Amino acid sequence: MVERLLIVGASGHAHAVLALLRRLGTHRVMGLIDDTRPAGGLVHGLPVLGGVADLPQLCAAYDFDQVVIAIGDNGRRQLITDQLRRRLPQLRWPVLVDPTAVVAEPARLGEGTVILPLAHVGPGARLGPGCLLNTRSSLDHDGQMEPFSSLAPGVHCGGLVQIGERAAVGLGASVVQHVRVGADTVVGAGAVVLDSLPPQVVAHGVPARVVRSRSPLEAYL
Ligand SMILES: CC(C)(COP(=O)(O)OP(=O)(O)OC[C@H]1O[C@@H](n2cnc3c(N)ncnc32)[C@H](O)[C@@H]1OP(=O)(O)O)[C@@H](O)C(=O)NCCC(=O)NCCS
Structure with a gap:
């Protein structure tokens, strides 16, 4: 079954993760989440749906429960993961x-x-x-x-x-x-x-x- 997923991050690393997801074919990528880009724009061919604070509403609106944090910086990747784990405990984090x-x-x-x-x-x-x-x-x-x-x-x-x-x-x-x-x-x-x-x-x-x-x-x- 193809599962729905959002990518958090819109940088070059997010581009590499998107290419990997396309090769795997296991997930349908609904869009990107990024605090530094305006919602509604396209990055790497995908819509930017909002920032991290918008995720609870986006979860409901787009019916997904999987997220990949495509942020290359290790400290920031952990910080955002911890925030999301607290706010959305139902999220799953695929390998x-x-x-x-x-x-x-x-x-x-x-x-x-x-x-x-x-x-x-x-x-x-x-x-x-x-x-x-x-x-x-x-x-x-x-x-x-x-x-x-x-x-x-x-x-x-x-x-x-x-x-x-x-x-x-x-x-x-x-x-x-x-x-x-x-x-x-x-x-x-x-x-x-x-x-x-x-x-x-x-x-x-x-x-x-x-x-x-x-x-x-x-x-x-
Ligand atoms: C080490 C690193 C983090 C920078 O550290 P920094 O303390 O901020 O270093 P600066 O850029 O201020 O440079 C300070 C000095 O160290 C030298 N230096 C920096 N990185 C170096 C490296 N990897 N090897 C040798 N010398 C290095 C600089 O040439 C500079 O020398 P100078 O004082 O004689 O001019 C960075 O250079 C680096 O290597 N980052 C890794 C990049 C990477 O792997 N990216 C992956 C992308 S997926």
Whole structure:
């Protein structure tokens, strides 16, 4: 059965999620929800139906109970998810896995997790909720991604790596086996992480070094 769904977000990441949903063919996307665009306009060929505050009325009007939060920034994705969970407890949060991605058995994917084309999840891995594996990223065997963490395109994580809550690993970075990236830490593009990183820092370079601290909701994209 094709289920009705709304996408929250209208950015480039929402475009990638929409393309994934079209490949899957499992959902009918009713429109986009975005606080920064006027309702009634078209984005990525879909109508913007309103902002997050309008969701309760939209739920009734469009008869849907599934939502995907297509916001690339991890802190904001969690914030909006938490708001909606409180206000609309009946909502369901599908796990979306691109048909070209490989998810080994056994692996656990939390609700609302999105896995984009050609990504890889190794056996014994645990993700989510609300995680994001971008195009061609890989979390190898027995890895863990805590809630709302993300791997940017082309990231490689060795076995048993742990990515803390809301932590973001940047474009093309590599994280060697057994390393932990602390909660709310951002790893810069192209970094090679050889040792565990503490929470709430920015680190980059080869090998990766901590360059400064960061606060959990600080924008990084
Ligand atoms: C690390 C990052 C978050 C920026 O951190 P920041 O502390 O705000 O850094 P700034 O942009 O102020 O740059 C500060 C310095 O760090 C350097 N720098 C920034 N990012 C770097 C990186 N990834 N590797 C090496 N050096 C980097 C800058 O060149 C600058 O150097 P300078 O002082 O000699 O001029 C960002 O550069 C980055 O890599 N983001 C990830 C992007 C990404 O993965 N996007 C995914 C889209 S799906």
